[in-house]
Amino acid sequence: EPDLTPPQRVYAANVFNVLAYSTGTPGRPVNAIPPKASANCQLRFVAGTDVDNIIPVLQAHLDKAGFGIVKVTPPPASNDGMFKATRTEPDHPWAMFVRNSVQRSTNSKPAIVPSMGGSICNDVFTDDLDLPAIWLPHSYTSCSQHAPDEHVLMSVCRSALDVMTGLYWDIGAGDVPPRAA
Incomplete structure (x- = not known):
């Protein structure tokens, strides 16, 4: 969002964060591109965001950008608490x-x-x-x-x-x- 000020980017726009990720086999590293990776991410969203469509919209965005191999899945049940932004x-x-x-x-x-x-x-x-x-x-x-x-x-x-x-x-x-x- 280039037209927003830094505070507006934090408080007035949705923010996608990568919380953690893993690639390869950390216990047995090799000098090669790993065959798979996973990331745990978070979307901090503002009031008015259609929370029911976050995952489909994000998947469509990745597909359109040529990253169809990346699959967006819902959070695990232990971390799926979701409240509407207000x-x-x-x-x-x-x-x-x-x-x-x-x-x-x-x-x-x-x-x-x-x-x-x-x-x-x-x-x-x-x-x-x-x-x-x-x-x-x-x-x-x-x-x-x-x-x-x-x-x-x-x-x-x-x-x-x-x-x-x-x-x-x-x-x-x-x-x-x-x-x-």
Whole structure:
């Protein structure tokens, strides 16, 4: 997507990732092109993506590009959890309420990302219950998220406590948007 900015490529477009792959026989390597290979991949998708057609569309794309030998298969049952990606508009009354609360608590303007990929069950709230989904992540760029040495800094925990205490205080004050907006 050459016309998108780097943040838009991360948050506003589907992203295909190769998570792991294997070729040949690692225990008995030979100096030859291996006869087969396999890759475990992931598609981080945005709201509006037709999740039921991801595999057929990807297979058709590979076939058209001359890679018909490559076969796209569904994930194993142990890793087939799929939720719809969701989007709460930044100007939604609850999004604005939370943004203002966080800004008051931190004295800084929060970064707003309107979409949430399909790896968290937000669709239960947005689609089934007709509620906005608002996430307040507490992390930093070197946290090694989901890696063997995943961690969080004490300063991030303190900041998270400040943010969440302020938000709950503001909700408890009672001047909140109506449930349906």
